Amino acid sequence: xxxxxxxxxxxxxxxxxxxxxxxxxxxxxxxxxxxxxxxxxxxxxxxxxxxxxxxxxxxxxxxxxxxxxxxxxxxxxxxxxxxxxxxxxxxxxxxxxxxxxxxxxxxxxxxxxxxxxxxxxxxxxxxxxxxxxxxxxxxxxxxxxxxxxxxxx
Numbered sequence: 001x002x003x004x005x006x007x008x009x010x011x012x013x014x015x016x017x018x019x020x021x022x023x024x025x026x027x028x029x030x031x032x033x034x035x036x037x038x039x040x041x042x043x044x045x046x047x048x049x050x051x052x053x054x055x056x057x058x059x060x061x062x063x064x065x066x067x068x069x070x071x072x073x074x075x076x077x078x079x080x081x082x083x084x085x086x087x088x089x090x091x092x093x094x095x096x097x098x099x100x101x102x103x104x105x106x107x108x109x110x111x112x113x114x115x116x117x118x119x120x121x122x123x124x125x126x127x128x129x130x131x132x133x134x135x136x137x138x139x140x141x142x143x144x145x146x147x148x149x150x151x152x153x
Contacts, residue, residue, distance in 0.1 A: 003028045004127060009134045011142035016068070019061045020138075023130055026053055030123050037116035044112050047119045048102060054126055055091050062088075065138070072148055074141045083137055087129055094122045 005024040010017050030050045033043060062084040069077045101115050 004131075009131070011134070011138055013068070013142055013145065015064060016061075016138070016142075019057075019064060020130070020134060023054075023057060023061065026050060026057060027123060027127055030054075030119065034116055034120050034123065037113060042112040042116050044102060044105065044115055047116065048098070051095060051098060051119060051122060054122075055088070055095065058084075058088065058091065065141075068145070069141050072141075072145050074144050076137075076140060076144075080137055080141060083133060087133075090125070090129075091122075094118075094125065098122065 003024050004027060005021050009020055011020075030047070033047050033050065036043070037047070066077070066081060066084070068074075069080060074080070098115060098118050101118055105112055105115055
């Protein structure tokens with residue numbers, strides 16, 4: 001699967017754009033592992049590792065965004081944080097499910113493709129959430145920051 005980053009996701013805030021690109025690179029890593037799993041080459045530890053990286057990367061990225069919004073008096077700050085928190089809660093729920101599945105596979109010798117299918121669902125959720133979030137909520141604060149910078153000139 002090709003990297004899903006598109007120029008239309010660009011906010012013209014270098015640090016945020018770079019982090020968004022990093023997210024799509026993580027997505028690409030998981031997609032490649034999932035493609036291999038369809039060929040019977042399921043690497044459960046690597047799939048789990050990338051899923052854990054999604055959460056860690058999101059927390060790092062959200063912290064960066066939230067500091068920028070706060071420093072620039074973004075009026076939608078609290079709504080934006082609520083979206084981030086909702087995403088993290090959903091990811092934690094999905095992680096818990098996938099970890100239970102991983103445990104079941106190891107204990108009961110189930111087909112590892114079960115976990116790959118769940119990971120595919122997580123990947124789809126994450127990509128859809130990020131694209132929607134970037135195109136709507138992130139664009140709003142990027143517009144706010146652009147207007148604020150223009151006023152300073």
